[in-house]
Amino acid sequence: MAISDRKLREKEDLKKRILEAAKVLFLEKGFEATSMRNIAERVEFSPTTLYLYYKDKNDIVYALHQEGFKLLAQQFRIISNVEHPYERLKTMGRIYLQFAEENPDFYELMFVRQGPILHVQKHNRDDWEEGSRTYNVLYETVIECQNEGYFKDLLPHNVSLIVWSTLHGMCTLHMHMRLDCVKFEDDYEVDPEKSRPEYIYETFMAFLERLK
Amino acid sequence: MAISDRKLREKEDLKKRILEAAKVLFLEKGFEATSMRNIAERVEFSPTTLYLYYKDKNDIVYALHQEGFKLLAQQFRIISNVEHPYERLKTMGRIYLQFAEENPDFYELMFVRQGPILHVQKHNRDDWEEGSRTYNVLYETVIECQNEGYFKDLLPHNVSLIVWSTLHGMCTLHMHMRLDCVKFEDDYEVDPEKSRPEYIYETFMAFLERLK
DNA sequence: CAAATATACTTAACACTGTTAATAAATCAA
DNA sequence: TTGATTTATTAACAGTGTTAAGTATATTTG
Incomplete structure (x- = not known):
């Protein structure tokens, strides 16, 4: 069955090449x-061939969307090095911002x-696996923060969602x-290295700091 | 010149009818x-006629976008009744959320x-009039809050942008x-009258409350 | 080995999209 | 009434996602 194995491999290969081409173009x-x-x-096949490998355009978009989550999860892996939960939360935020800045197209797809x-x-399962797994990283961190005395008397889901909402916003x-219409340059010196969200994030973290 | 006046009026009328039709369909x-x-x-004219009244589709979309901002500004008019700046800030947030909930299509267009x-x-002016005017309502309120002792040692623009970002997020x-993937029903009783954002908003306001 | 079947791919087509060029009809000014 | 201007239309272009039908090629079966 070596031949049919190769056939299957070649089929998988083309599927990946299509996705790769789509990614580059996107x-x-x-x-x-x-x-x-x-x-x-770009893959040098007729347009209709793509439909033999992906149900429709959304199917390709969804595959890319999943790649985006893998990428983000990879970036998040760093945070396991950070001992203190609150510091970990802060690091997560920074990574999230950086990911959005560096991969705006993926971000758009994902969120x-x-x-x-x-x-x-359409494909019946109403749970959005990638999404909830990523969310849980945040949620667990918030709970650990609460164990250390942060965010007292607040529901962990609410705290998580506020942090996420602020970052996403x-x-x-x-x-x-x-x-772009908000010119707040006159407020302080602008460091060209830092993006607008990074500035706001610093203030946001200062906000959270006061709650301890 | 009464006739050419009428002509002009009829022209304006059709322009409005096109926009109205677009709004309904959108x-x-x-x-x-x-x-x-x-x-x-819907307006019973040929497709190309629309191009005599609007440059292109984005032109129509932009006109609708402006209508959205008028609508929001109208809702915001209520807040002038609220004396205390911090209460005013809270009211603004609630109005913003409600607007987004009730007019999701407009919100999408606007933000x-x-x-x-x-x-x-395209039309050269880089200032986004409607946007910055709406933003300023928030900004002024934040400054007044600071005059009352809130948000000490924080830049008013940063505070404004955090509030906006959180709401927008x-x-x-x-x-x-x-x-949808975050099921936090088990955390507490769910009041079917309140939307998810409203729940989170309450916690967010509780956050801000602690900063005084 | 030859016929039937299955696989992989392509061509042609459908029903749309936003938009423009050319054209016709209506209204106005001279 | 003629000519010019405004207003609306038809036809067309170049593109979209997607499907049905057809064509080679390769594989399996009799």
Whole structure:
């Protein structure tokens, strides 16, 4: 059965090549701008061939969305080195911001676009595996923070969701250019190395600091 | 010149009717799903006629985006009744959340979609009038809060942006169905009247409360 | 070995999309 | 009434996601 094995391997290979081509094009021109025909051209197959490997365009988008979560999970792996839970929480936030800054297209796919979510809903399971696993990293950290006396008398889910919301809000307002109208340069010296969200994040962390 | 006046009035009228038709369709099926031909059919004109009144589709989207801001500004008018600045800040947040909940399509247009922003950029002025005016309502309130002793030693812009980011993050994570995987019903009794963001908002306000 | 079947892929087509160029009809000014 | 201007239309372009039908090639079966 070595032959059919090779066949299967080649099939899997093409599936990956399609995804890779899609990724390159998505990152290059955004998804709105990349069509099935574009992807097909890049892998040098006819457009309809893609449908033999992916159900539809959303199926490709969803595969990319999953890659994004793997990437983020990889970045998060660093935090296990941070002993103190509160410091760990702060580090997580910084990593999250950095990820959004460096991979805006992935971020959009993972947390904004409805395409991937529609795919999840269509394929019956209502739990969004990648999402909830990532969320749990935050949730566990918050609980550990509470064990150390932080965020007293607050529900851990609420605290987690506030932290996530703030980070997500900062990232998306920035990405979607809704902060451009707020010129707060006159407030203080601007360090060109730091992004707008990073500035706000510092203040946010100062906020949390006072709660101890 | 009464005749040419009437002509001008009729022209303006059709322009408004197009916008109205677009609004109805957008709210009914979302923008992705409504085409120029759909709008044209509804006003009973040929598709190309729309281009005599609006430069392109983004032009229509932008007009709607502006309507959204008028609507929000209208809701915000209530807050002038609230004496105490911190109470006013809290009220603003609640109004913002409510607006997003009741007008998700407008919200998307105003704070997420890039269509309207592209329109602003194309037409040269880099200041986003509606946006910065709305932001300033928040900013002024934060400054007044600081005059009363709140948010000590923090830059008013940073505080404003954190509040906005948190609200925006809550709204969009909810709207884009990214909170569905977080089942936190077991934490406490769920009041079906209150939305997820409202719950989190209460905790967020409790956060701020502790800073005084 | 030859016929039947299954696999992998392509061509052609459908029903859309936003948008533009060319054209016709209506209204206005001379 | 003629000519110019405004207003609306038809036809078309280049593109989209997606499906049905057809075509080679390779594999299995009689």
